[in-house]
Amino acid sequence: MTFDRSVPAVSLLIGERELNAGSGGVFAHINPATGEHQADIPLAGPAEVNQAVACASEAFEVWRRMPGAQRSLLLNRFADLIQANTQEFIRLAAIEGGTPITVGAGGPRLGEEWTRYYAGWADKIDGQVVSMPPAEELIYTRPEPYGVIGIIITWNGPLISLGMKVAPALAAGNTVVIKPAEQTPFVAQLFARLALEAGIPPGVINVLPGSTEAAQALIAHPEVQKVTFTGGPVTARKILHQCADLLKPAVLELGGKSANIVFEDADISAVAQMAAFWSVGLLSGQGCELPTRLLVQDSIYEQMVQAVAAVAGHLPLGDPFNANTIIGPVINQDACTRILGMVERAKSSGAGRVVLGGERVGGEFANGYYLRPTVLADVDPRSEIAQQEVFGPVLVIQRFKEEAEAIALANSTGYGLGGYIQTNDLGRANRLAAALKTGYVHINGTRNIPACAPFGGIGLSGYGKEGGRPGLDEFIRLKTVSMPA
Structure with a gap:
């Protein structure tokens, strides 16, 4: 198969809006296979982060109230589109990160698998009755989404990271603002556009290639309820310093020396x-x-x-x-x-x-x-x-x-x-x-x-889980309700 080597333009995606410029400046994208400049990537700054979080917060009120069966249907449509666009994802991965087309199919295959797996969970999230008769109170738990999730991913395997993070967050009823690495913005942009095509409401997924300042603004935003990050320990420590000041939870998928x-x-x-x-x-x-x-x-x-x-x-x-x-x-x-x-x-x-x-x-x-x-x-x-x-x-x-x-x-x-x-x-x-x-x-x-299995490390490899039911639970918080029996 012959692949087109043309480079797509990149925008900041906030809801249905595409912005061709951002307050974070421009990143000169270099083709790693040739060492040549091939695109100028607009970068979000704090202003665009504020817009995206506001959009995601508004969309959250719609998405969280949507029946789980409907969220499941839309996520399965999304998985269908990821699969249908396999060749384009392979092409973009070769352009942005130098991933050979012979191995590039792994990204869309896993992106589809994780999205479809969590589509299956969207209508199966339930609480528990935790009191035992003859207790004087009936006590039960309500699983609830956090709200807006800040997602920060690194440049290797971006579609895999998006599947691992976005699909469970959405299945649980959250909305997301994604900051992909500026080195690999093309795959993330197609991912977000396909979500809209699948019928996922505007604002549920927002994508902002951005500067360090943008990442800091995303983490610090009071309406961002949780942060999930894939990258290295050095950056993770900086993220955790911010999260610690705000008492904000985080999931960290870091490096390894397996x-x-x-x-x-x-x-x-x-x-x-x-x-x-x-x-x-x-x-x-x-x-x-x-x-x-x-x-x-x-x-x-x-x-x-x-x-x-x-x-x-x-x-x-x-x-x-x-x-x-x-x-x-x-x-x-x-x-x-x-x-x-x-x-x-x-x-x-x-x-x-x-x-x-x-x-x-x-x-x-x-x-x-x-x-x-x-x-x-x-x-x-x-x-x-x-x-x-x-x-x-x-x-x-x-x-x-x-x-x-x-x-x-x-x-x-x-x-x-x-x-x-x-x-x-x-x-x-x-x-x-x-x-x-x-x-x-x-x-x-x-x-x-595989999507069905919990994945995550200890020590310098981070904490929290992606995959399986534990990966869904990362995006759910339990509320306990009691009433007279």
Whole structure:
């Protein structure tokens, strides 16, 4: 299939209004595959945030009173439109973030899945009678939406983040103001337009690419009742400082340094394919729950190092619109500098042995933000590159002898988002699942972030849940009512 590479204009979407300029200025959007300027993105400031929150507050009175069955119908229509526009979402992801078209279908697939899943919850939200006879009072709970939710998402996988946050918020009866990253505004804009096309009332979803000042204004707004954020710990701390001053609740889906633990009874070839693709291939390593640490049992260590490096070295790198490309660029020049700096410090300090990569791609891709897939072996577990999230196509490999050592290594960072276990011994798999300090554990290749399952981390990986009933409950607050029995 041939994709159109034209770049759409971006507006601020407040209700049904589209504003071509904002008080936050303009962001010069650079194509990460070419390094060339391709669009000027209008940025919202506090003035537009105030307008969007007012619009969302007005829409909330309509949306919250709509029967759950009607909200369910509209969300299912929305899911239908996400699915129908799969190719356009793939195209926009390649333009804005350099996501290869070969892997870009994951965004709309998950966006549809999460929207449809929570559409199924919209008419099933109920309270409980909590008193027992012969109590003198009848006591019951009323589940109620918060109101306006402030949603702040980062640039990697924006459609996935939107599905994970917007769908449960709307199913519960809330309205939202979304601040997407200025690096990836195109997908969010299409998302909001499709919601209107589905019949979701104007103002239920508002989208404001914006400056830091806009994010601060959104968090501080008195009518924004809760904040949900996907990003990194540094920004999360700033958000929490604001929320703490206001006693405002927040959900934080942050980074990870997930360990992929491989025991000697695992299928080396299959694990090598999975380990390479899910660390340096998918999204060029720019994913929060990707297994970027490979812990390998001593007896198969060298064999696994060579197998993973061989697979990673043959993953096709290139133009995101090429049907053969698996690895695209990282998001920008700053990311290139940061990632290569971490690899160089690991090399110079003796913290790891570079088996593959560790350099920027030249030639026809020199102007884009391409990094060769990088594999480091014998990595010191105390080193920066073993402890800190790289968020790029870098895999670190470490050796262990016994189960207890693997657990200690896996739990040795401050993150706790995901964990991966590769073994044919299900007893051992369950022991490790209990021992790992993470919010999610994948055994023998199970997939990431299905809508039906709670997802979220501990420690530096944040708190709160997205997915399943717990993800819906994040957007509901319970009121208790009592009356004479």
